[in-house]
Amino acid sequence: MLLAAWRRVLARGLVVAALTLAVSCGNDDQGPTIVVGAGNSMESNLLAQIYSGALSRTGVSTSVAPHLGNRTDYFAALDAGTVAVLGEHTGELLTFLDANSKARKPVAATEVAADGVNRQVPEPSVPDAVNRSLPEGLAVSDPADGTDMRPRMLLTEAAATRDRVRSIGDLTARCAELEVGVAPVPEVLRAPTATLRVSGCGFAGTKLFPDAAALRKALLDGEVQAGILGGPLALAPGATNGLTVLSDDDYAFRAENVLAVYRKGDLGDRQIRKLNYVAGELTTEDLVDMIGRIRDGAVPAEVARDWLDAHAL
Structure with missing residues (x-):
């Protein structure tokens, strides 16, 4: 009788093991990657x-x-x-x-x-x-x-205060008089900076800079009168020291x-x-x-x- 009971327990264990194996195999079959x-x-x-x-x-x-x-x-x-x-x-x-x-x-x-x-x-x-x-x-x-991964437009604080410019819309009437500098934000998924465009704002000329630090220096030195940084400013620490970031509620830069x-x-x-x-x-x-x-x-x-x-x- 003990032998028969032991066989019944073993049989139940084999059934459970078989079911567990079947479930495991089913979970491994996840289809194409x-x-x-x-x-x-x-x-x-x-x-x-x-x-x-x-x-x-x-x-x-x-x-x-x-x-x-x-x-x-x-x-x-x-x-x-x-x-x-x-x-x-x-x-x-x-x-x-x-x-x-x-x-x-x-x-x-x-x-x-x-x-x-x-x-x-x-x-x-x-x-x-x-x-x-x-x-x-x-x-x-x-x-x-x-x-919001749009580019940001920058002016020196002195120029923004002097001309009462707080938004890109405030600047558009004067774009044709200004040379703009453009720099990338590192690590951001973005097209080449040379292709950046600002709706309603045709600049007199464009200069490309390798990074935010070079663009900031060019703005403060007067080499360019406006700047475009190609992504969130938090990814370029110190990029706006001494500069004003213009708002863009009208989406001069595309969403x-x-x-x-x-x-x-x-x-x-x-x-x-x-x-x-x-x-x-x-x-x-x-x-x-x-x-x-x-x-x-x-x-x-x-x-x-x-x-x-x-x-x-």
């Missing part, structure tokens, strides 16, 4: 790590393909199907897809008619224009409204919000929702903080994981 591509910038790689980590938490297998080159290069990879997802900026992406688009703002403009009803004016929002310009087979996530571009059919509804959840949480301050950590030696994948954990994503 979703490859998230990244360009050469630190921001692009960070976004790829965030998207890869977020998507993996939906139960799919993911990987990151870094250092794919410039925008043309990594969109070629997307077109070829070697990557499925990319991180982008709305304005930069629109310029790449449709250089002649007039869209500048993150939301469509409205006007109040004589009958008191708000109506949308013909100018579309940048995200709407992006959606209309996307090649067949591509789609985008929601834009991260909390991010630049972070979003994901992906191949239709490569992601399911759950993965697309996850990308939208990321967009709902990501802010400029988050990106600045994470890029700062990576500059200090942190591993990008770990930085991305910490951010996803902190936002329960």
Whole structure:
């Protein structure tokens, strides 16, 4: 009888073991790996790590393909199907897809008619224009409204006070008299600084500088009369000492919000929702903080994981 009881226990154990093995094998079968591509910038790689980590938490297998080159290069990879997802900026992406688009703002403009009803004016929002310009087979996530990766325009404090200039709109009437200096912000996903344009503002000339420090010196020395820095100022510490940052409520610089571009059919509804959840949480301050950590030696994948954990994503 003891032998028979022992056999029954052993049989139950084998059944449990078999079921456990079946479940384990099922969990390992995650389907094709979703490859998230990244360009050469630190921001692009960070976004790829965030998207890869977020998507993996939906139960799919993911990987990151870094250092794919410039925008043309990594969109070629997307077109070829070697990557499925990319991180982008709305304005930069629109310029790449449709250089002649007039869209500048993150939301469509409205006007109040004589009958008191708000109506949308013909100018579309940048995200709407992006959606209309996307090649067949591509789609985008929601834009991260909390991010603002636009360039910033600078004047010396003396010039801003003397001419009573506080916004880019205040400056546009005088742009033709001014030479502007342009410098990149390191690690930001951005087109070459030579391509930066300011709506309604045609400068007398443009000089390119290697970094924010060189641009600041040129402004203070009078070598140029206005400056454009190609991204958030917090990524270029000390860049504005003695300078005034002009506001841009009218979007003379096209809106630049972070979003994901992906191949239709490569992601399911759950993965697309996850990308939208990321967009709902990501802010400029988050990106600045994470890029700062990576500059200090942190591993990008770990930085991305910490951010996803902190936002329960």
